[in-house]
Amino acid sequence: MTALPLTRLTTHIYISPPHEETDRPVLGAIVGEKSVLMVEAGNSPAHAHSFLEALARQHIARPSYAVLTHWHWDHIFGASALSRIQIFAHTKTAQAIQILAKLDWSDEAIQRRVADGKEIAFCRDCMRQEFTDSERKDIRLRHPDITFNTRIEIDLGSVSANLIHVGGDHSADSVVIFIPQDGVVFLGDCIYDAIYDTPRNYTSAKLFALLERLTALDASLYLPAHQETPISRSEFLSLAKKYKTIGSLVDQHGDDRQAILTHLSHLSIPNNEETVTLIDLFIAGRQKPVSASPISFDTPPKGNR
Numbered sequence: 001m002t003a004l005p006l007t008r009l010t011t012h013i014y015i016s017p018p019h020e021e022t023d024r025p026v027l028g029a030i031v032g033e034k035s036v037l038m039v040e041a042g043n044s045p046a047h048a049h050s051f052l053e054a055l056a057r058q059h060i061a062r063p064s065y066a067v068l069t070h071w072h073w074d075h076i077f078g079a080s081a082l083s084r085i086q087i088f089a090h091t092k093t094a095q096a097i098q099i100l101a102k103l104d105w106s107d108e109a110i111q112r113r114v115a116d117g118k119e120i121a122f123c124r125d126c127m128r129q130e131f132t133d134s135e136r137k138d139i140r141l142r143h144p145d146i147t148f149n150t151r152i153e154i155d156l157g158s159v160s161a162n163l164i165h166v167g168g169d170h171s172a173d174s175v176v177i178f179i180p181q182d183g184v185v186f187l188g189d190c191i192y193d194a195i196y197d198t199p200r201n202y203t204s205a206k207l208f209a210l211l212e213r214l215t216a217l218d219a220s221l222y223l224p225a226h227q228e229t230p231i232s233r234s235e236f237l238s239l240a241k242k243y244k245t246i247g248s249l250v251d252q253h254g255d256d257r258q259a260i261l262t263h264l265s266h267l268s269i270p271n272n273e274e275t276v277t278l279i280d281l282f283i284a285g286r287q288k289p290v291s292a293s294p295i296s297f298d299t300p301p302k303g304n305r
């Protein structure tokens with residue numbers, strides 16, 4: 001079996017890199033004296049197996065636990081490979097998995113959902129790269145064993161992992177994993193935009209609250225799930241500042257891009273592609289985007305109007 005490359009990041013933490021073509025996220029292992037926690041379940045059983053193999057080759061104990069950062073396929077489809085591993089997830093993630101488990105994941109069915117506006121082409125294309133049609137037809141989505149709503153702390157022996165629900169624009173169920181002893185935060189995808197929406201977007205209300213919570217953690221390294229290298233604390237603080245500045249200017253000027261760019265030039269924020277993309281994402285967040293997500297957390301309870 002192939003083993004993923006494994007890097008020791010800090011005293012207790014090992015990570016394997018993301019793979020862009022098939023949308024594989026960073027996988028992590030937090031290694032305590034008593035037990036090991038795996039971060040993310042991988043985007044397929046093959047992905048999960050390759051990570052477990054990498055741990056075994058470095059004589060690291062098999063994880064006792066795994067945590068799902070949110071419901072998106074690339075973070076949960078490997079869960080069926082995690083036998084004898086207890087899976088933690090937010091209550092909303094578990095609700096989403098119940099719905100996803102009933103869906104047909106064959107090429108034909110996914111294509112139909114994309115055509116019906118219930119799935120996005122990006123996920124379809126990456127899933128096709130990661131596994132064959134027949135492998136996906138047989139996919140079994142495993143339900144989490146332990147669910148929580150706000151936060152939970154797991155004592156792994158000499159190191160603990162705090163699973164904290166943070167939400168955000170990317171997905172309302174997003175959870176981060178904070179390891180205070182090592183000063184590390186696994187971000188999952190929480191700082192990314194709303195990818196299932198057309199147009200994709202950020203809202204200042206959700207993103208600002210999220211950034212406040214993340215910067216309040218006493219962390220020196222932040223790990224987005226689809227980025228090769230971790231972000232240092234100083235880089236994360238300047239990123240947060242930039243997002244807040246641009247989001248506030250969009251709140252102030254609406255869709256007047258020129259007024260926003262003029263204001264930004266006085267603040268020495270360069271007028272480059274990244275800045276313009278961010279402005280457009282915040283402007284889109286003030287409109288009413290259409291979602292192609294198979295999961296909706298915003299549906300009011302039956303009987304409510």
Ligand SMILES: [Zn+2]
Pocket residue numbers: 070072170171189
């Ligand atoms: Zn995601």
